[in-house]
Amino acid sequence: MASTLERVPWEACVLEPHRDPALESYVKKRTGMSSPVIGYFAPAPWLAKALVDLHPEYGLLLRLDHELKDLVQLVVCQENSCRFCYAAVRAMLWAQGMSRERIQRIEGDLTRADLSPRVQAAIAFGRSQSRTGPAGARGAREALTKAGFDDDEMRELAFAVALTDFSNRAHTIAAVPTRPIERIPDALLTRLLRPWINRLVRRNRYRGRATPLQRAPAPPYAGLVQAYAGSPIAPTIAGALDGMWASPHLTRRCKLLMLAVIGRGLSCGACAPELREALRRDGLAEATLDQVLTHLDAPELDPLERLLVPFARETIWYEPAPIQRRARALRERLTGPQLLEAIGVAALGNGLCRLGAVVRDPA
Amino acid sequence: MTRAVLVAAVLALVAVLAAALYRQRRRAAGLQAQLDAAASELQHLQEACSRLAPAGVVQRLVADGARATPEVAAERKVVTALFADLVGYTAMSERLEPAVLARVINGYFQRMSDAVHEHRGHVSTFLGDGILAYFGALQPNPWQCDDAVRAALAMRAAMRDYNVELAGEGLPALSVGIGIHRGPGLAGLVGSRERMEYAFVGRTVNLAARVQALTRVHKVDILVTEALRPELDGCFVLDPMPAEMVKGVDEPVVTYAVRGTQGPVAPSR
Numbered sequence: 001m002a003s004t005l006e007r008v009p010w011e012a013c014v015l016e017p018h019r020d021p022a023l024e025s026y027v028k029k030r031t032g033m034s035s036p037v038i039g040y041f042a043p044a045p046w047l048a049k050a051l052v053d054l055h056p057e058y059g060l061l062l063r064l065d066h067e068l069k070d071l072v073q074l075v076v077c078q079e080n081s082c083r084f085c086y087a088a089v090r091a092m093l094w095a096q097g098m099s100r101e102r103i104q105r106i107e108g109d110l111t112r113a114d115l116s117p118r119v120q121a122a123i124a125f126g127r128s129q130s131r132t133g134p135a136g137a138r139g140a141r142e143a144l145t146k147a148g149f150d151d152d153e154m155r156e157l158a159f160a161v162a163l164t165d166f167s168n169r170a171h172t173i174a175a176v177p178t179r180p181i182e183r184i185p186d187a188l189l190t191r192l193l194r195p196w197i198n199r200l201v202r203r204n205r206y207r208g209r210a211t212p213l214q215r216a217p218a219p220p221y222a223g224l225v226q227a228y229a230g231s232p233i234a235p236t237i238a239g240a241l242d243g244m245w246a247s248p249h250l251t252r253r254c255k256l257l258m259l260a261v262i263g264r265g266l267s268c269g270a271c272a273p274e275l276r277e278a279l280r281r282d283g284l285a286e287a288t289l290d291q292v293l294t295h296l297d298a299p300e301l302d303p304l305e306r307l308l309v310p311f312a313r314e315t316i317w318y319e320p321a322p323i324q325r326r327a328r329a330l331r332e333r334l335t336g337p338q339l340l341e342a343i344g345v346a347a348l349g350n351g352l353c354r355l356g357a358v359v360r361d362p363a
Numbered sequence: 364m365t366r367a368v369l370v371a372a373v374l375a376l377v378a379v380l381a382a383a384l385y386r387q388r389r390r391a392a393g394l395q396a397q398l399d400a401a402a403s404e405l406q407h408l409q410e411a412c413s414r415l416a417p418a419g420v421v422q423r424l425v426a427d428g429a430r431a432t433p434e435v436a437a438e439r440k441v442v443t444a445l446f447a448d449l450v451g452y453t454a455m456s457e458r459l460e461p462a463v464l465a466r467v468i469n470g471y472f473q474r475m476s477d478a479v480h481e482h483r484g485h486v487s488t489f490l491g492d493g494i495l496a497y498f499g500a501l502q503p504n505p506w507q508c509d510d511a512v513r514a515a516l517a518m519r520a521a522m523r524d525y526n527v528e529l530a531g532e533g534l535p536a537l538s539v540g541i542g543i544h545r546g547p548g549l550a551g552l553v554g555s556r557e558r559m560e561y562a563f564v565g566r567t568v569n570l571a572a573r574v575q576a577l578t579r580v581h582k583v584d585i586l587v588t589e590a591l592r593p594e595l596d597g598c599f600v601l602d603p604m605p606a607e608m609v610k611g612v613d614e615p616v617v618t619y620a621v622r623g624t625q626g627p628v629a630p631s632r
Contacts, residue, residue: 101395133503135503264505265503265504265505265506266503267503267505294505294506294594294596295506295509295596295597295598296506296509297596297598313506317483317502
């Protein structure tokens with residue numbers, strides 16, 4: 001079941017996999033399955049955990065239909081040319097019984113007739129958010145409203161899109177090997193075990209339950225977390241952010257600068273002001289902040305920040321092979337955990353901004 | 364006897380039906396393969412279109428299908444336009460063999476396009492020996508002015524390297540004039556029914572071309588307008604040039620020659 005995405009150039013992985021039994025057992029406990037690639041993210045455990053915890057499959061969605069979520073994720077991965085995530089979602093759809101033909105039709109976007117207007121609207125929303133970012137959010141939201149989505153469903157859909165944008169960047173920039181997962185639907189063993197895999201997948205995915213926020217979210221991104229109050233998504237995003245801030249490989253200021261650049265690049269009205277305020281509180285002079293956001297550099301930045309600020313900008317719109325080569329070039333100047341953390345911060349920043357654009361001005 | 368004939372007839376009927384079914388299945392498989400190939404082709408086409416026009420425009424046209432009209436996707440936006448032109452091309456074109464000339468000019472276009480792409484620009488069109496490129500047209504880009512000037516500096520460096528290659532082959536050196544201006548205009552698909560392209564229409568493009576022509580007046584290779592200057596990083600070394608009148612503009616146009624960069628190393632990709 002070859003896909004057009006398999007022809008997208010993909011460089012060798014820039015990371016070394018590490019065995020981490022505690023992390024592996026965490027993944028297995030959360031998802032019911034082991035992940036063949038989690039070892040690549042082990043040096044930055046917050047990122048590895050965020051990739052699992054933020055996955056909408058496991059207890060985060062209250063309203064949105066899982067199959068609809070899968071379809072939207074498929075087109076977002078396609079838009080982002082993430083061969084890894086695309087193959088993973090495709091394999092998931094196939095394992096659940098969707099025919100290869102139907103998957104290919106959805107990929108080609110040719111026979112819209114066999115998709116309901118609701119599914120079409122959700123897919124269009126996913127494409128729009130990935131292609132045009134927050135700039136296209138208003139129109140995309142209106143189309144969703146017309147198709148009958150209520151605010152809660154819309155927020156969950158936006159989360160599924162944003163999470164996929166995050167995951168796509170983490171796997172693409174690191175150039176995580178794709179072949180093993182691309183081969184899954186064609187391997188004899190998996191074809192024989194398809195019904196069993198289907199049962200396993202269905203057994204392990206579960207709906208979330210309304211979850212109150214235990215504490216008021218701390219900025220930056222407080223507005224965005226608050227917008228999901230009552231949903232299990234809110235504490236999960238807050239937890240992922242806490243993990244990112246606590247991780248020691250990059251300074252808090254460096255992370256904030258990267259996130260602020262992404263917020264500006266995507267014109268994220270929800271995130272950019274909070275990130276700016278956080279940098280001010282962190283002691284960065286207003287003039288320096290302006291200089292960095294306007295020109296992606298300032299003499300007051302330390303050498304690591306001067307490397308990673310322009311890198312953050314490059315993660316907003318990219319093609320896989322050039323961004324992977326860029327990450328490889330960075331690898332020569334950063335430690336492995338530093339590079340991984342930089343990839344994770346950029347990926348999360350991109351995902352959150354796309355989410356913020358939808359939350360900012362609810363329909 | 365009758366029974367044997369009946370059985371034979373049934374068997375023959377079954378055989379005919381089986382053959383027909385087999386033929387139908389093969390035909391269906393063939394059609395499915397064609398459909399898959401068409402789907403794949405369309406996907407590639409859509410991806411290719413996304414590199415030629417903003418993704419949002421492609422998306423709207425694809426979504427509207429047969430009802431799509433290019434006018435629907437037109438929008439006003441602020442873009443930085445870069446216009447580059449070879450100096451002395453006409454004289455050179457009369458001296459070189461057509462095949463050599465084509466190789467030289469293609470080498471020039473390739474190097475200039477690479478420099479533009481490297482800095483997130485989009486080459487809109489080749490006009491004779493000229494190149495028109497935009498920054499901030501395909502995707503929102505708040506750093507479009509810096510990008511355009513960095514691209515121009517990269518074009519200058521690429522031209523220097525290319526001239527070393529040309530000199531090695533005994534060919535004349537090339538030089539390029541580059542004009543950059545930033546301003547609003549109408550972005551969208553324009554053209555005739557037979558041929559359309561994503562373009563940015565308005566005074567901004569015209570002025571970039573006029574400013575490019577001023578490079579010969581001021582004897583410099585890169586000029587930017589006053590509209591760009593406040594947006595540019597302080598690391599760029601700019602020299603003010605005397606204001607000049609240009610066709611189509613009522614006021615004298617103030618320009619700055621870009622000498623290079625100083626101080627902190629500019630962010631590079």
